[in-house]
Amino acid sequence: MDYRPLPDDTLFLLRDVLAAPAALQALAPFGEVDAELVQQVLDEAGKFVGEVVAPLNREGDETGCRREADGSVRTPPGFREAYRAFVDGGWPALSAHPDDGGQGLPAVLEAVLYEWLSGANHGFTMAPGLLHGAYECLKHHGSDELKARYLGKIATGEWLATMCLTEAHAGSDLGLVRTRAEPQADGSLRITGTKIFISGGEHDLTDNIVHLVLCRLPDGPPGPKGLSLALVPKVLEDGSRNAVHCERIEEKMGLHGSPTCVMRFDEATGWLVGEPGRGLAAMFVMMNSARLHVALQGIGLLDAALQKAAAYAAERRQMKAPPAAGDAGGAPRGGLGSLGRPGAASAPGAPGSEPSLIEDHPAVARILDTQRAWADGARLIAYRTGVQLDVARHAVDARAREAAQQWCSYVTPVLKAACTQQGFEGASACLQVFGGHGYVREWGIEQVLRDARVTMIYEGTNEIQAIDLLVRKVLPDAGAGFAATLLALRDELDASREADADAQRRLAQLRYLTTNVAMAAQARPRLPYEVADDYLRLAMLAMMAWAWARIEATPGADAARWARPAAAFRRWVLPEFELRAGIVKKACEAA
Known part of the structure; x- marks a missing residue:
């Protein structure tokens, strides 16, 4: 069963519970964002995700990405065409400024889009997942020249972007980064070093890839305060290939549809983003945006697992369920069977009794209802955070901006950690609904579990x-x-x-x-x-x-x-x- 976005549920939370359209209309850039427009965007996004992206999920997992002898990387069948449709539909540019080729819509609508994309096909979603953060980073910290050359391409998704932080000896401790940046007479930098765990470091989805690389200038002091940020493109303006190489693709537990690369920079040409020694400040613009989207990955993956489990529970029959409160009859209480196999019930019902749908068994109902409670409650908090991002940027009242920024500062780490933990643990609980069938590949629930695990690790454990x-x-x-x-x-x-x-x-x-x-x-x-x-x-x-x-x-x-x-x-x-x-x-x- 492919994942299906549910626009009506999302609209209820945005429009009826949060009154988000009214809150957004009070902000200057969104005066025309009424409930009707929100519904239209949700409906079209739901169709695209459900019809174009979701059907590629299993193929992406089973085929995976392949590195060729020349260092190029092929993505799974259908990914390139789906990404082109994604760009042609204007989806990467949903919240980017119209001056940069974007649609200028609220951040919360982009958040919903990426939640659905993650539930439908997490591997595919990793490719455009950093576009918004890279756009914000370059827009706020890039020079006018860099913005003129790269901002519009990133905003529209014509070129994809990466975030190159991690090195083999430096995981969470970025102060240990050794990648060097040597200034050149023409104002450029020569970047040398190796980065690991780079999502989309090399692929065939776009003609160019813009790498944002954490590095150290010659006079940079030890530790995090000595780090700078450089923009390093795969292809230079004259069409020549930059000295950026994919050494290998990691063999991972999940996310097989996304190439996680080891990237080597051999005196590659790059340019400083922001001020020298202020690389982390510039990078955190990108990371904070990414962390909200990772929280939504957890929600989307939990919803994907829940949809599969609920559909299975609505069709699978096992034993007679115990009576509901007030019922006089029903089968004796017992287990739910051994590994979910027909005829393997540990406590069969009375002779001649009809087996019940497993969704009627209390243990299964508890699993499904509990995960739905998590998904919906977390979703409302995440959507509120998306609205507050725009309030922090655009509200006229300074106190409203400060309160919104404070909300985002506190709530973003809470969402990232709690939603990704529940995405994994909830997917495991949903796998239990399938019994032994959940442990084999046929039903697809085990892929959700594997794909979800990394969300608890990346973008800050x-x-x-x-x-x-x-x-x-x-x-x-x-x-x-x-x-x-x-x-x-x-x-x-x-x-x-x-x-x-x-x-x-x-x-x-x-x-x-x-x-x-x-x-x-x-x-x-x-x-x-x-x-x-x-x-x-x-x-x-x-x-x-x-x-x-x-x-x-x-x-x-x-x-x-x-x-x-x-x-x-x-x-x-x-x-x-x-x-x-x-x-x-x-x-x-x-x-």
Whole structure:
């Protein structure tokens, strides 16, 4: 079963729950972005993703990418044609400025597009996945000359881009980067070094590839403050090939449709982006954008796994399900079978009883409803973040811009870590629905699990995201700024409603725990690093409580589509809050 985008569900969250069209129309660039336009974009994006990109997913995984003897790389069959259709449809340029060849639409619509692309075909999506970040990086930090030569090509997707950070000896510690940049008399640089884990470092999708390379100038001091950023194209302006080489493609657990390359730069020609020694500042413009998109990858992959599991559960019959509350009959309670094989039930129903669809068995229903609760709640938080990105850029009121920027700063690491963790763990839970059939390739669920795992690692590991949240962002002001963000969420809720009051309690508990961590850290500086993962999970669960309270308060949310995952959230997801809170509290007491 191929992944299917669900525009109506997304429209409900954007239009009805978040009132996003009205919020966006208040911003100068989006005065014409009404609900009708949002729906039109979603419908067309859904068609393209479902009809063009999704059908290539399995072929991309099974065929993979191939490096030729000359160092060129061939992508899987159909990828090149699909990417050309992607460019011709204007999808890479969705949120880029019209002056650069873009459509000038809100960031949240681009976020939805990439969520769907990831659910449909994660390997394909890796190719254009860095375009927006590269565009923003070059637009804000590139010279006028570089922007004139490269910005429009990147904005429209005519040329793809990479982010070349990692070296074999320097993973998360970018201060160890050794790639050298030698200034030339003509103002260019000569770049020498080797980078690993470069998604799309070489391919046949576009005629040129723009590499953004973290490097060190001769007078750059050791450590991260000595790093600069260079733009290094695959093909130079005169049409000659630059000294950029793909040494090999990594053999990976998943993402076979995306070439992950080891790239060697042999005195390659490049140009400085931004100021000398300020490479990380320029690169982080790209990385922060990428981290929101990685969070949406987690959501999209979770949704892909859920769609497969729900479709299988709606067709597969095994044993008689135990009766629902109030039923007088039904089969005796028992297991769900051995590896999902017909006739292998561990507790068969009464003689002559009809086997039930497995979606009616409580254990399976719990899995499906729990993952739906995660997907929908996380999706609402991510969409709000997409809207806040544009508020931070375009709001007239300075306080509104500051609050929006603060929201994005705090919530981006939370989303990246929590959504990617749930994307993997949720895909594993959905594989369980298939029994033994999930462990073989036939049904495709195992590919989702393999593809999802890397999202917890790249663009900053989830552990680094947790440290970024707690140590670098929350604790420097003893939690005052984060408390203000949480209080703003509290004020959006109505305490007269049970779900809203419960969400307000969780937000208050998180503020209280933040104070405890800040105080305990003074006596034991290692403490925040030890509990950072638990703290981030607490933050996500508190925000999920807010999200589901907002959804339940929206007219139309009483339909089964929303009521079932809302109930599952309160019953199966939110209790984890007390577990994590207990861990953090005990750690603080021990300090």
